[in-house]
Amino acid sequence: MGFLAGAAAFTRYRITEPVPDALWAEVTDRLKKHAFREIDDTADERSFGWVSFEDMLDAAWREAPPQKGAYIAFSLRLDTRRVPPAVYKKHFLLALRDEERKAQEAGRKFVSRERKKELREQVKLRLMVRTLPIPAVFEVAWNTQTGVIWLGSTTPKLRSLFEDHFTLTFNLHLEPLTPTRLALDVLGEARARELDNLEPTIFI
Amino acid sequence: MEDAYIGQAQDAALGREFLTWLWFKSEEKNGMFPGPDNLDFALYVEQRVSVQGGEGESLETATVSGRMSELREARLGLTTGKKVSRALLRLERDAEAWQVTVKAEDFSLSGFKTPKVETKPEEGDDPDALFLERIFLLEKALGFLDHVFAGFVRLRLSPQWAEECAAIRVWLAKS
Numbered sequence: 001m002g003f004l005a006g007a008a009a010f011t012r013y014r015i016t017e018p019v020p021d022a023l024w025a026e027v028t029d030r031l032k033k034h035a036f037r038e039i040d041d042t043a044d045e046r047s048f049g050w051v052s053f054e055d056m057l058d059a060a061w062r063e064a065p066p067q068k069g070a071y072i073a074f075s076l077r078l079d080t081r082r083v084p085p086a087v088y089k090k091h092f093l094l095a096l097r098d099e100e101r102k103a104q105e106a107g108r109k110f111v112s113r114e115r116k117k118e119l120r121e122q123v124k125l126r127l128m129v130r131t132l133p134i135p136a137v138f139e140v141a142w143n144t145q146t147g148v149i150w151l152g153s154t155t156p157k158l159r160s161l162f163e164d165h166f167t168l169t170f171n172l173h174l175e176p177l178t179p180t181r182l183a184l185d186v187l188g189e190a191r192a193r194e195l196d197n198l199e200p201t202i203f204i
Numbered sequence: 205m206e207d208a209y210i211g212q213a214q215d216a217a218l219g220r221e222f223l224t225w226l227w228f229k230s231e232e233k234n235g236m237f238p239g240p241d242n243l244d245f246a247l248y249v250e251q252r253v254s255v256q257g258g259e260g261e262s263l264e265t266a267t268v269s270g271r272m273s274e275l276r277e278a279r280l281g282l283t284t285g286k287k288v289s290r291a292l293l294r295l296e297r298d299a300e301a302w303q304v305t306v307k308a309e310d311f312s313l314s315g316f317k318t319p320k321v322e323t324k325p326e327e328g329d330d331p332d333a334l335f336l337e338r339i340f341l342l343e344k345a346l347g348f349l350d351h352v353f354a355g356f357v358r359l360r361l362s363p364q365w366a367e368e369c370a371a372i373r374v375w376l377a378k379s
């Protein structure tokens with residue numbers, strides 16, 4: 001559920017520096033340059049990038065532009081391949097048994113530690129190819145008048161992925177609108193020290 | 205536990221004091237707060253509240269929920285020194301109502317419900333109308349919330365905070 005319907009969950013950010021005027025005309029191109037790339041036909045563990053707000057399959061903004069009134073809206077798509085641990089365990093065991101049999105035939109008693117490591121990697125790669133990436137989409141809404149940006153996620157890992165990719169794309173930095181940040185907006189930077197020195201209140 | 209970023213502990217402390225104060229204030233004022241436009245809006249803490257106290261290994265959280273409940277167990281938590289770490293807020297202005305869960309430590313928002321928006325676009329409608337309407341409603345509620353927070357911050361750093369704390373103590377003693 002996101003910005004369009006149902007219950008929304010999001011984190012608020014603000015751009016920390018002035019946005020150069022020339023950037024507004026480049027928004028779509030920059031999004032395209034750092035757009036999502038499919039990994040269905042590879043063995044990559046994950047892929048992420050921007051897609052259209054309306055359609056997670058549209059990474060070229062064919063149907064609709066990201067500009068909506070005074071807002072820019074797009075989504076961060078993150079595809080992840082995850083081999084279930086039980087599946088991995090079984091297939092590693094199969095590979096190990098096979099290797100032990102071969103070792104015995106060759107007159108060796110053990111499978112070496114290095115060989116086991118190799119097997120682990122081979123099994124992982126083999127299973128990755130056979131596992132379909134799981135797509136996830138997180139909406140982004142950018143108010144161009146206030147410089148405030150909403151990201152449709154509250155999980156720290158996804159947030160940090162978004163922050164980095166946003167900065168890479170637009171060369172702009174984001175700060176989360178946390179209680180302290182919002183308090184400084186109210187008080188002014190001159191009173192930052194007062195805020196720093198606050199003793200926690202004991203209400204009882 | 206080490207801070208994930210500089211100022212994390214300060215964020216958490218300020219956020220928890222705010223939500224704790226907000227619970228008190230909304231009961232003291234029967235939910236009525238002046239909005240950024242000086243017209244009143246209503247804000248209630250209801251249905252689900254988490255309170256947290258202690259730190260490190262002895263950090264303790266109690267989450268209490270109930271549709272029409274007075275959340276007595278959570279109030280009890282406050283009387284042992286815990287503070288509100290997460291709260292479900294209900295906001296109202298005229299016929300419009302919002303619901304949102306606010307997390308104290310970073311003010312992340314979840315379960316954010318706005319007044320109903322007509323979802324079936326009619327011919328000739330701006331294709332972005334639904335998006336713009338929803339964003340407008342979300343921003344409206346956040347405007348109320350930020351306004352209340354601004355009032356809290358000014359009070360928190362003023363000499364009147366001590367009086368407010370005394371009133372909170374009385375409120376807690378009655379709970």
